[in-house]
Amino acid sequence: MFSINQEYLKLSEYYLFAEISKKVQEFQVKYPQSKIIRLGIGDVTLPLPKAVVGALHKAVDEMSDSTTFKGYGPEQGYEFLRKTIVENDYAARGIDISADEVFISDGAKSDLGNITDILDRSNRIALTDPVYPVYVDSNVMAGRAGDFKDNKWSNIIYLPCTEDNNFIPEFPKERPDVLYLCLPNNPTGTVWSADVLQKWVDYALDNKILILFDSAYEAYIQEENVPHSIYEMKGAKQTAIEFRSFSKTAGFTGLRCGYTIVPRELKAGGVSLNHLWNRRQSTKFNGTPYIVQRAAEAVYSPEGKEEVKKMIAYYMGNAKIISEGLNACGFKVFGGKNAPYIWLRTSDNMSSWEFFDYMMNTYNIVGTPGVGFGPSGEGYFRLTSFGSKENTIEAMNRLVV
Amino acid sequence: MFSINQEYLKLSEYYLFAEISKKVQEFQVKYPQSKIIRLGIGDVTLPLPKAVVGALHKAVDEMSDSTTFKGYGPEQGYEFLRKTIVENDYAARGIDISADEVFISDGAKSDLGNITDILDRSNRIALTDPVYPVYVDSNVMAGRAGDFKDNKWSNIIYLPCTEDNNFIPEFPKERPDVLYLCLPNNPTGTVWSADVLQKWVDYALDNKILILFDSAYEAYIQEENVPHSIYEMKGAKQTAIEFRSFSKTAGFTGLRCGYTIVPRELKAGGVSLNHLWNRRQSTKFNGTPYIVQRAAEAVYSPEGKEEVKKMIAYYMGNAKIISEGLNACGFKVFGGKNAPYIWLRTSDNMSSWEFFDYMMNTYNIVGTPGVGFGPSGEGYFRLTSFGSKENTIEAMNRLVV
Numbered sequence: 001m002f003s004i005n006q007e008y009l010k011l012s013e014y015y016l017f018a019e020i021s022k023k024v025q026e027f028q029v030k031y032p033q034s035k036i037i038r039l040g041i042g043d044v045t046l047p048l049p050k051a052v053v054g055a056l057h058k059a060v061d062e063m064s065d066s067t068t069f070k071g072y073g074p075e076q077g078y079e080f081l082r083k084t085i086v087e088n089d090y091a092a093r094g095i096d097i098s099a100d101e102v103f104i105s106d107g108a109k110s111d112l113g114n115i116t117d118i119l120d121r122s123n124r125i126a127l128t129d130p131v132y133p134v135y136v137d138s139n140v141m142a143g144r145a146g147d148f149k150d151n152k153w154s155n156i157i158y159l160p161c162t163e164d165n166n167f168i169p170e171f172p173k174e175r176p177d178v179l180y181l182c183l184p185n186n187p188t189g190t191v192w193s194a195d196v197l198q199k200w201v202d203y204a205l206d207n208k209i210l211i212l213f214d215s216a217y218e219a220y221i222q223e224e225n226v227p228h229s230i231y232e233m234k235g236a237k238q239t240a241i242e243f244r245s246f247s248k249t250a251g252f253t254g255l256r257c258g259y260t261i262v263p264r265e266l267k268a269g270g271v272s273l274n275h276l277w278n279r280r281q282s283t284k285f286n287g288t289p290y291i292v293q294r295a296a297e298a299v300y301s302p303e304g305k306e307e308v309k310k311m312i313a314y315y316m317g318n319a320k321i322i323s324e325g326l327n328a329c330g331f332k333v334f335g336g337k338n339a340p341y342i343w344l345r346t347s348d349n350m351s352s353w354e355f356f357d358y359m360m361n362t363y364n365i366v367g368t369p370g371v372g373f374g375p376s377g378e379g380y381f382r383l384t385s386f387g388s389k390e391n392t393i394e395a396m397n398r399l400v401v
Numbered sequence: 402m403f404s405i406n407q408e409y410l411k412l413s414e415y416y417l418f419a420e421i422s423k424k425v426q427e428f429q430v431k432y433p434q435s436k437i438i439r440l441g442i443g444d445v446t447l448p449l450p451k452a453v454v455g456a457l458h459k460a461v462d463e464m465s466d467s468t469t470f471k472g473y474g475p476e477q478g479y480e481f482l483r484k485t486i487v488e489n490d491y492a493a494r495g496i497d498i499s500a501d502e503v504f505i506s507d508g509a510k511s512d513l514g515n516i517t518d519i520l521d522r523s524n525r526i527a528l529t530d531p532v533y534p535v536y537v538d539s540n541v542m543a544g545r546a547g548d549f550k551d552n553k554w555s556n557i558i559y560l561p562c563t564e565d566n567n568f569i570p571e572f573p574k575e576r577p578d579v580l581y582l583c584l585p586n587n588p589t590g591t592v593w594s595a596d597v598l599q600k601w602v603d604y605a606l607d608n609k610i611l612i613l614f615d616s617a618y619e620a621y622i623q624e625e626n627v628p629h630s631i632y633e634m635k636g637a638k639q640t641a642i643e644f645r646s647f648s649k650t651a652g653f654t655g656l657r658c659g660y661t662i663v664p665r666e667l668k669a670g671g672v673s674l675n676h677l678w679n680r681r682q683s684t685k686f687n688g689t690p691y692i693v694q695r696a697a698e699a700v701y702s703p704e705g706k707e708e709v710k711k712m713i714a715y716y717m718g719n720a721k722i723i724s725e726g727l728n729a730c731g732f733k734v735f736g737g738k739n740a741p742y743i744w745l746r747t748s749d750n751m752s753s754w755e756f757f758d759y760m761m762n763t764y765n766i767v768g769t770p771g772v773g774f775g776p777s778g779e780g781y782f783r784l785t786s787f788g789s790k791e792n793t794i795e796a797m798n799r800l801v802v
Contacts, residue, residue, distance in 0.1 A: 001609040002578035003521040004669045008677050015683070043472040053465040056692070057458060063655065064454040070655040071444040106507055106657075106687070113685025114515075117542065120404040137684045141518065177403035208402040254464065254471040254691045256507075268405045276409050282416070283538045284514025286507070290655045291457070292690060 007143045016133065016372035017041060023356070024366055037395045039322070039383040040366045042186065042340070044251045046314065048295075049307035052250060055298035059291035070290040075282045077104025077259070081293045085259060088300045089244070095231045101263050101274060103281055104288050104296075108216050108245040108258040113138045114284075115212060115241065115260070118276040119178065123210075126157035126176030128169060130187055130373030130380070132214065135180045151375045160376040161188060163334065163345070168196055175207050181230075182214040184221060187373045187382040188343040189319075189335015191226045194233070201233040201240070210268070211240040216258075219249040219312055221338045237263035241273065248340065250299045250308050257288055257296045315340050318385035318392040325396030326383075340385040343370070355381050363398045408544045417534065417773035418442060424757070425767055438796045440723070440784040441767045443587065443741070445652045447715065449696075450708035453651060456699035460692035471691040476683045478505025478660070482694045486660060489701045490645070496632045502664050502675060504682055505689050505697075509617050509646040509659040514539045515685075516613060516642065516661070519677040520579065524611075527558035527577030529570060531588055531774030531781070533615065536581045552776045561777040562589060564735065564746070569597055576608050582631075583615040585622060588774045588783040589744040590720075590736015592627045595634070602634040602641070611669070612641040617659075620650040620713055622739045638664035642674065649741065651700045651709050658689055658697045716741050719786035719793040726797030727784075741786040744771070756782050764799045 020040055028036065048056075062068035076082070082099040090097040105111050112134050116123075125139050136153065139145050146155030157176050159169035167190040181200070184191045192200075204211050213230040221228055230236045242261040246252035262274040298304045319336040326333045332345035346355035352369030359365045359381070370380030385392065421441055429437065449457075463469035477483070483500040491498040506512050513535050517524075526540050537554065540546050547556030558577050560570035568591040582601070585592045593601075605612050614631040622629055631641045643662040647653035663675040699705045720737040727734045733746035747756035753770030760766045760782070771781030786793065 002524050002611040002669055004672055004674070004677060005519050005521050008519060008680060009672065011680060041473075045467065045470070045472070047467045047470040048464045050465070053461060056461045056464075060454060060457045060461065063449045063457075064451070066446065066448045069446070069448040069652075071446070071652075072442075072654045106690075109687040110685060118406050118409060120406050123403050134684060141681070141684065210403040251470075251472075253473045253687075256687065256690045268403055271405055271410065273405070276405060279409060279412060280542070283535060283542065284511060286510040286654075286657065289507075289657045289690065289693060291692075 005141065007141050010145070010148060011137060011140055012148075016368070020356070020366065020368065024360070027360055034364045036360070036364045036366055037387065037391045038366045039387050039392070039395060040368045042248070042384050042386060043253050044248060044386050045388060046251055046311050048251050048255065049299070049304055049311065051298045051301050051304035051307060052295045055294045056291055059294035063291065073287040073290055073293070075285050075287050076100075076278065077102065077288060078290070078293050081297050084297050084300050090229065090231070093228060093232065095229055097231065097261055097263070101261055103260045103262065103277060104293060105258050105260060105281075105285070106256040106288050107247060108214065108243045108260075109134055111243055111258060111260040112212070112214060114280065115277070116142050116144070116178075117280050118273060119210070123177040124155065124157065124174070125178050125180070126159060126172055127180040128161045128182065128185070129158040129375060130161070130370060130377030131180065132182055132186050133373065135212075136374075158375065161185070161190070162376055163332065167334065168192060171203055176209060178210045178212060179204060180212045180214065182216075183227075184217040184339035185335070185341075186217065186339075187341055187368065187370065187377065189337075189339035189341035190343070191221065191223070191338045193225050194227050197227050197230065198233045201230065201236045204239040205235050209239065211236075213240050213242045215242055216245040217248055217339050218244065219308065220316065220340055222316065223338055226338055231261070231263075237265050239266065241266065246296050246299060250304070251311060252296070255292055255295060257292050314389065315385045318387060318389055321389070321392050321396055322383055322385060325399060329399050336385070342383045342385070344381050344383070346379050346381055349379070352378055352381060363395070365395050365398065406542065408542050411546070411549060412538060412541055413549075417769070421757070421767065421769065425761070428761055435765045437761070437765045437767060438788065438792045439767045440788050440793070440796060441769045443649070443785050443787060444654050445649060445787050446789060447652055447712050449652050449656065450700070450705055450712065452699045452702050452705035452708055453696045456695045457692055460695035464692065474688040474691055474694070476686050476688050477501075477679065478503065478689060479691070479694050482698050485698050485701050491630065491632070494629060494633065496630055498632065498662055498664070502662055504661045504663065504678060505694060506659050506661060506682075506686070507657040507689050508648060509615065509644045509661075510535055512644055512659060512661040513613070513615060515681065516678070517543050517545070517579075518681050519674060520611070524578040525556065525558065525575070526579050526581070527560060527573055528581040529562045529583065529586070530559040530776060531562070531771060531778030532581065533583055533587050534774065536613075537775075559776065562586070562591070563777055564733065568735065569593060572604055577610055579611045579613060580605060581613045581615065583617075584628075585618040585740035586736070586742075587618065587740075588742055588769065588771065588778065590738075590740035590742035591744070592622065592624070592739045594626050595628050598628050598631065599634045602631065602637045605640040606636050610640065612637075614641050614643045616643060617646040618649055618740050619645065620709070621717065621741055623717065624739055627739055632662070632664075638666050640667065642667065647697050647700060651705070652712060653697070656693055656696060658693050715790065716786045719788060719790060722790070722793050722797055723784055723786060726800060730800050737786070743784045743786065745782050745784070747780050747782055750780070753779055753782060764796070766796050766799065
């Protein structure tokens with residue numbers, strides 16, 4: 001009798017965004033006249049940049065002619081894109097990353113979900129809390145999480161990030177083997193200064209911890225002294241893998257492209273993780289579509305850069321509208337300065353889900369209950385700046401009235 | 402200290418196609434005048450069908466307009482494609498598959514590589530030999546293969562498929578938990594009749610074995626009484642997962658799209674595998690690009706079907722040229738009737754690699770040594786029909802002279 005991976009059965013049926021969607025649907029059936037504004041899910045709304053659209057059309061035409069047709073590409077991604085990334089995202093910041101340390105994929109979610117394939121089951125996982133649920137769920141599946149008790153997984157080390165510690169946790173009492181960091185953070189929208197991140201890199205180096213650094217929102221950083229890449233930190237190439245995405249940078253959520261940096265000097269027991277990840281990708285992945293890689297390349301063209309800048313300015317304009325609107329109403333507001341996420345304390349000590357209902361019922365505004373991202377998210381609520389400017393303004397006007 | 406998945410270290414550095422490519426390169430440096438014809442790698446060469454190209458351009462335009470832009474899609478794939486697949490590939494053959502049993506992905510290699518995520522490590526694996534290397538390597542990574550001794554993995558049950566058994570193995574002495582089947586077969590190009598496949602489905606049902614059925618070459622089937630889907634067999638929905646691909650069907654090797662059928666009635670210990678795979682994909686995958694799914698949909702349009710038919714006829718014409726050419730030279734030839742692969746016995750009892758060198762040195766023809774697909778591939782050689790008709794004819798003319 002074949003048998004299933006029993007760890008899967010530990011995962012709850014409950015899925016945050018499905019639960020929200022169900023509640024919204026029920027509300028709409030009950031109040032069909034109400035005009036709901038969704039500031040909940042982190043999906044972009046602006047169309048693809050023109051430079052990207054042009055590159056897609058051109059690449060599609062190449063695929064329609066036998067002299068320029070592209071079949072299987074390298075599992076690691078085409079050299080043209082790997083080099084473009086190195087030049088623009090690393091060399092331009094004085095970071096020495098080589099093209100064979102860049103792995104192109106269909107998105108950061110896939111890479112973040114699959115990365116622990118190359119790690120032993122015994123590794124102890126730590127993560128900041130609240131956090132993107134994929135880190136937790138993928139480790140539950142791999143048998144590293146233990147049991148779910150009191151709203152926590154028994155083998156996972158949670159590092160609470162709340163207003164009390166300014167969203168910078170203390171070093172954990174127990175030493176982890178692997179540490180997930182997401183900066184700028186989803187869901188809190190907060191960032192760490194270079195000093196703080198360097199301390200964590202040093203801590204990881206001292207304790208031989210692998211940092212899995214998710215910088216999917218890097219393009220939203222506005223302030224100085226906020227690192228764009230963990231490799232700006234001294235020694236980080238010996239301790240960290242970095243995950244990036246074109247999803248929020250250039251509106252690629254439906255086009256699917258991201259990349260992961262696995263430095264060659266990152267080793268465990270003398271074995272290069274770059275080598276292991278290369279083996280994983282060569283065996284279980286067949287590369288990102290050629291046309292999508294040409295689209296990603298166009299993000300770095302002069303026109304592409306200009307358009308991306310405008311897109312991000314648009315979303316960050318919304319973030320400002322939300323932050324100022326909430327502040328004016330007396331909410332405690334975090335994030336939104338270097339990230340498309342606004343994290344707020346619920347009013348009147350409401351739980352995250354009570355506040356969700358309150359916002360939907362009273363103002364017809366949908367956000368995301370903070371507790372959905374982990375136990376330390378209780379009492380918080382996430383709004384995103386990915387809506388239209390008009391809707392964002394209207395949502396804030398509703399709160400003031 | 403974080404630790405790596407030690408199973409990865411068991412995998413050899415040696416990669417079949419990299420080895421071939423190296424040998425070809427060395428030969429070309431030595432003999433720059435020689436005109437090498439590559440009939441080795443299974444990659445298509447004809448451009449995308451016009452119907453697909455049109456659908457891609459249209460979908461790209463949708464992505465460039467905020468009113469039609471698509472962000473995150475369902476991890477399982479869009480309903481429009483899942484329904485189209487059900488109607489054309491299943492309902493049209495009298496097979497009852499529902500849209501929520503279809504999972505769209507970036508290709509069969511990803512799904513075949515990832516599927517055992519949902520299975521326990523303890524499952525005993527069986528596979529026909531020779532076979533597509535991903536089945537073996539992904540199970541080595543998962544710790545199911547044991548140790549590599551005498552050209553075999555100690556925990557894997559090999560089912561030799563050679564001319565002696567007409568490429569239909571006996572039932573294994575030891576009962577496996579999971580059985581990989583690839584029909585039409587890569588690399589041998591052979592198929593099983595409905596009777597034979599039904600016997601294996603019955604055997605799996607009796608022994609509670611999970612069949613992982615790779616039918617990536619289904620579109621190449623020409624003869625009657627060769628099953629196109631394992632679900633044509635009685636009871637198969639309780640025992641089998643089916644993997645399909647647009648790569649060889651419609652030239653999608655560089656566009657990346659496939660799909661996997663996980664029937665809801667396929668269960669282990671009362672748990673539906675459909676549910677588990679859905680959880681896996683929702684957690685570690687973010688869907689196939691919208692534009693690629695529209696391209697796949699266009700494969701089923703009347704124009705798309707007509708073009709695909711012509712593409713396959715072209716490649717199968719090459720298969721016929723190769724089969725007849727080799728036959729005329731006295732080779733023992735298999736496959737090539739319902740698959741784009743031709744499998745031949747090496748001459749003069751040469752080993753697969755000796756024959757590789759002989760073919761390259763004497764005729765400047767590159768094929769794939771059979772032993773690269775498993776121990777029972779020794780003494781065989783694979784040629785593919787994916788070259789141009791002109792090159793295919795020239796290759797055969799070289800052999801005759």
